[in-house]
Amino acid sequence: MKKGHQITMKEIAKKLGVSVSTISRALKDSPELHPETKRKIVEMAKEMNYQPNLLAQSLRISRSKTLGVIVPEITSHFFASCISGIQDTANKRGYNVMICQSNESIEQEKANIRTLVSSQVDGLLISLSRETNTFEHLYDLYDREINFVLFDRVQEDIPVSKVTFNDAGGAYQVTHHLLEGGNRRILYVSGPEDLYISKKRKEGYLKALAEYGIGEDPSLIKISELTLDDNIRVANEIAEMNPRPDAVFCMIDPVAVDVLTQWKSMGIKIPEEMALAGFTNNPTSAVVEPPLTTVSQPGYEMGKLAVSHLLDQLDGIASEDPISIVLETTLVPRKSSQHF
C-alpha cells in the first residue's frame, strides 16, 4: 500500500524529537519559534523530501462552513445533548453540522471519518467508540492537517485538544455522599474495565472510601456489559449477596434505572434496604420512583466548549497547540440514597 510513501510531519517530529505542532509552526515560518530551531526543521524537511499536503491546505482555504461530528450513539441522551450544544454554537457562527454515529464500532468510526472528510468538512469533533483501541486513523487525520477535537471519550496521547469531564471527581462526590449517609459497604457497578470512564470513576470511588479508612474490596466491585440483560443479572447477584451492601453506585444512570426496576419487582425497598446512585443525570433518573441520586454532566456545555475551541482554531483565534478542557460535575442528591 505504501507505494511512493509521503513523508509526514509526524515523522519529521519523531526524527528531531520535537512536537508535531513545532514542526507545523516552523514550516509556516511562525515568529514564535527561535530562528535556529526553524532552520534545523526546514533543513530536515528538505532532506527527508517532505511535501506539504496541498489538498489539505486547499481545503483549509476554501471553507465548506460545515463541521462533522462522530459520536458512539445518538440514542444516548448525553451524546444528544452534546450534539445540541455543538449545533447551536456552530449555527450561531455560520457553520452547519453533519453527524455520524459509530455504533461503538471502530470500523464504522473509520468509515465515518472517510465519509465526512470526503464531504470536505472544515473540522471534526470526535467521541471515540468503545472498541477504539488503535489510533492510526486519528494520527492520519492529524498528518493530513485536518483540524479535530476529541470530547468525552478521548485518547490521551494524540496531540489535539480534548474536552472531558472530571469523572474521578464526580464519582468521588457521589461515593462521599453515600458515606456521609452512614453507608460503609458500598458496591460499585462498573462498565467494561478497559473503558476510560470505568477506570476514572473507580478511581474516585476508591479515593472517597480511602478517606474513610476503607480499602478496596473486590467482592464489592461488579462488572456489567451495560446491556439490559446484564444489568438485571448484576441486580439479581447483589440481591442475593449475604450480607448485602449498604449502598450501590452504578457507573451510569441506565444501569441504575435497570437495577432499581429489577429490585422493585423483587420487593426490595430503596433506600431503606439498599441505597442507590447513578451518574449522568438522564431525564429518566428524575422520574423513576424513588427518584435517583446521580451526578450531573452538562453534555450541552461540553458540546459548546468543544465546538467553540475548534472554530477558534479554524479562525486562527486559538493557538494550534492542543489544550485540555476539564469540566466539573455536580452531585444531584435525590430520594434513592436518603432516608427521610
Add this chain to the structure above:
Amino acid sequence: MKKGHQITMKEIAKKLGVSVSTISRALKDSPELHPETKRKIVEMAKEMNYQPNLLAQSLRISRSKTLGVIVPEITSHFFASCISGIQDTANKRGYNVMICQSNESIEQEKANIRTLVSSQVDGLLISLSRETNTFEHLYDLYDREINFVLFDRVQEDIPVSKVTFNDAGGAYQVTHHLLEGGNRRILYVSGPEDLYISKKRKEGYLKALAEYGIGEDPSLIKISELTLDDNIRVANEIAEMNPRPDAVFCMIDPVAVDVLTQWKSMGIKIPEEMALAGFTNNPTSAVVEPPLTTVSQPGYEMGKLAVSHLLDQLDGIASEDPISIVLETTLVPRKSSQHF
C-alpha cells in the same frame, strides 16, 4: 435571482397536466408509457427548451455511497430510533449515513439540505420540521432529480414516497381502551393544531368517542406548546377543572410524563382520581410510577423501511413512482389507566 432560468420537469408537467414522474419516465424513454404520450412530452420539452440537469445525473452515476438524514431533533428517543434503523440497514447495504437536525426550524432544514446535497449524498431521508409550511425546497430537490423519501412528518402532496404511522388508528386504540375502562369524560391534550400528528390523533380520539355516542366537547380539548412549562400549565388547569375529566390522553409521552409528575406533586392519585395515557412508548413511560399506558410506534422499523425503499429506488429495484407505506401501532396498557 432567476437569471437564465432553467426549465424544470415540474413546469412541463404543469403545462401538460400530467405528473412529474410521467415526464421523468417519458424523457427516459420508459417502455411503461404509451408512445403517443411520450412523443407529446418530448415535443413539449423541446419547445420549452428543457435541459436535463447533467450535474444531478452525473451524481446519480458516480455514487458517493452516502445517504443524508434530516430529523427535527436528535434528542427525541423516537427519531433516534428511526436513525438507528436507517443506519443499520444502510450499513448492511454498503452505505454510510450523515445526519443533520433541523431543530424544528425551516431555515435550518433548508441549510441542512444544501449541506447534504453539496456533500453529494446519493439520496435523502427527511422528516419535516414543525415550522415547515412552504415546500419549495422539497420541490426543488424533486426537480433536480435527487432521490428522497419523507418519513413520519410528511407533506402529502409532494410526489415522493412516504412512510408514516397510522396515527389516527393509534389514538383510536388508546381512547377505545379508556372508554372500555369505564371513562366517559376523556380529555385530549393536543400539540399545536397545525401539526400533522395533532390532527390525526384528534381524528382517532373523536372516532372512538363517536362509537360510544359521545360528541366533541371543546372544553375537553387542551393545547400544549409541548414545552415543560406549558405541559405543567395544562396539568394545573386540568387539576382545577370542576368536574375533572375521568381520563386524560396526551398526544405524546413527554407531555403525559410531565402531567404525571405535576399531579403526583399535588397529591392526585393516578389512575384512581384520573386515568392517564400517552403515545410513543418512550423508555421513560415504562419506568415512571405508575407506569404509563401508551401506544407503541416502532421508530426503528420506520427507519428501516424508509431507507430500504430509498435504496431500492437508487438501485432500480423499486419503481420511481411514489408509494405510501403506513405502519400500524400497538396499544401498551399499563397501570396509569387501570384500576387493579
